[in-house]
Amino acid sequence: MVREAMRWIAVCAALVPGCDRLRGDDEPAPEQTSKAASTPAAETAPATDAKLEPEVVPPVVAPAITCPDGGTGKGGAPPSAHELWCETVADGKPVRHGRWTRWYEGTTQKWQEQDYLQGKRDGHALSWFENGKKSEEGDYDDDEKHGRWTTWAEDGSKKEEGEYKAGKKQGRWTDFWPNARAREETEFEADVESGSYVEYREDGSKALIGSFQAGKKHGTFTQLDAAGKEIARSEWIAGVQQQTPSAPTSFACPEGLTSKGTPPPAGTEAWCENASAQRQGPYRKWHDAGTARIAMQGDYQAGKKHGRWQEFYASGDPKEEIDFRDDKREGEFAGWxxxxxxxxxxxxxxxxxxxxxxxxxxxxxxxxxxxxxxxxxxxxxxxxxxxxxxxxxxxxxxxxxxxxxxxxxxxxxxxxxxxxxxxxxxxxxxxxxxxxxxxxxxxxxxxxxxxxxxxxxxxxxxxxxx
Known part of the structure; x- marks a missing residue:
């Protein structure tokens, strides 16, 4: 075998210059070899009794987490990392199994915490704002939200609460004003609005009453002033507003406010103003005077948009919904x-x-x-x-x-x-x-x-x- 190797080197050297000096992948590169290797023997530095110290390899530190069912900890906690979880192998692939925690980068404040079961979210879930206040809390079952869920605003006030069933909203859901009073109550069936619907003002008085069917407005929607008096009414069938062209459109201002603008059939915009000439209370805009189909509606408070604002297509179907607070968008937004x-x-x-x-x-x-x-x-x-x-x-x-x-x-x-x-x-x-x-x-x-x-x-x- 040695003789065969020597014969191969001789053949290679004859065909490829320097072939006899080819190095293996595990040998150091030429620039990494010692000078002594290329220095004549007479110039070689004298040998010494000094021994080379072995390279110190830092130990691998396992993440500080206890994992179920023999799982392995992954990632790390602050300050060196910002995500820590347990992992196991299912069907030949690594999946989360156990507690998963995520922190805001560069801080020790938790962002999210969740339990997993064989790669699926299962059990209690929590999330926090960067200021330490909770933002969301609830449970998962087989990777879907299930049971009561609650969300909060950054100042700690409750925003929304209701039940999920197999990942879909079910039953009554309530949105809240920052003062903890209900802002909106909606009935859901399998994640679709179905049943009664009520909007409230911050003082607790009802502002709008209606109902939904299969996710669309259906029936009578009645707008009320703070004293409970009806100031506007509209009829809906399967999301389409019903309006007799020749009939005047109902629009009235709460007591103490002055009506401005002109509603259909003579105009397309109406609102209310207070004694300081600021817009206050209900605002309505229609697509045209003939059909009196609402294009936009909402409320003002001291000249600023406040509460739920809605836009509609000419068909009557919803286009956008957003909540305002002091003229700033605040809360859930949706568009269709x-x-x-x-x-x-x-x-x-x-x-x-x-x-x-x-x-x-x-x-x-x-x-x-x-x-x-x-x-x-x-x-x-x-x-x-x-x-x-x-x-x-x-x-x-x-x-x-x-x-x-x-x-x-x-x-x-x-x-x-x-x-x-x-x-x-x-x-x-x-x-x-x-x-x-x-x-x-x-x-x-x-x-x-x-x-x-x-x-x-x-x-x-x-x-x-x-």
Whole structure:
């Protein structure tokens, strides 16, 4: 065997200069070898009795978490990390199993805490604001919300409370004013508004009474002043407002306020004002005087939008709904397509987007989903093609792409993958055609191509011999 190896080296050296000096992958590179290796023996430094100390390898510290069923702790807690969870293997893949905790980056304040069972959310769930106050609390069963759930505002006041059944709202749900009084009560059936509906003012008086059927306004909607007196009424059938063109539209102001504008059939806008000429109380705008279909409605308080505001398509179907407080968007926001499909939903805090926001195509397919933190995109964002295939998955920090980016063609094949830093491409990026074949690899710095990844050194193989 030794003789055969020597023969191969001689053949290789004759064909490829320096072949006899080829090194293995486990040998140090030439620039890493000692000077003594290339120095004549007479110039070699004298040997000493000094011994090289072995390299000290720091021990691997397991995350401080107790995991059920022999699971493994992953991640870490502040200050070194901000996400800690338990993991096990199911069907050959790692899945969360046990407690998962996430902290606000750079702090010791918890953001979210949740129990998992074989990769599915199961058990109690809690989330907090950065100021330490709770933002949401409830339970999951088989990865779906189940039982009573409560959400709070950043100041600690309760915002919403109700029951879920298999991930869908069921029964009476209540929205609250900051003073803990009910702002809105809605009956749900399998996540769809169905039954009585009541809106309240901050003082507890009823402002609007009506009902829903299959998610659409149905029946009589009556607007009341603070004393309980009827000031406006409209009839609805399956979400379509019923209005006789020749009949005058009912609009009245609460006692002590002056009516302004002109409602149908002579005009298309009406509101109320207080003694200081500020808008106060109900406001209505109609699409046109002839049909008297409401385009927008809401309330003012001392000249500022306050409470629930709604916009409608000419068909009478809802277009947008949002709550205001002191002229700023505050609370849940929802928008719909003309065909009645939900277009967008999310939440505002002091006029800024906050929490999870979702968008849909007009056929109900998911379009975009991600999280905001005080108006800035934060964390993972996903987009989808209209057919349902994933289009992109990106990481954001302070409204800028920061972290791994993955992209797909509409046939599900990868189209690109790489890393973002402050919204600019950084490092190695790979690009693929619609068949998933690699078409380009480039090294980026601040969004500019600066090179190509180094190619692997080809392996030398022994020539075939007879």
């Amino acid at each position: 397509w003309k065909n009645g499909q939900k277009r967008v939903e999310g939440e505002y805090w002091s006029n800024k987007r906050q929490g999870v926001w979702r968008w849909w195509y007009d056929d109900g397919q998911r379009k975009l989903e991600g999280e905001y933190k005080r108006g800035d995109k934060q964390g993972e964002w996903e987009s989808f093609y209209s057919a349902g295939e994933r289009e992109s998955k990106e990481q954001y920090e302070d409204d800028l792409r920061d972290g791994k980016g993955e992209y797909w063609h509409d046939n599900g094949k990868p189209s690109a993958a790489g890393t973002w830093k402050a919204d600019k491409k950084q490092g190695a990026w790979r690009f693929f055609d619609e068949n998933g074949r690699l078409t380009d690899e480039s090294i980026y710095k601040d969004d500019q191509v600066v090179g190509r990844p180094p190619r692997r050194r080809p392996e030398f193989r022994k020539p075939q011999t007879d």
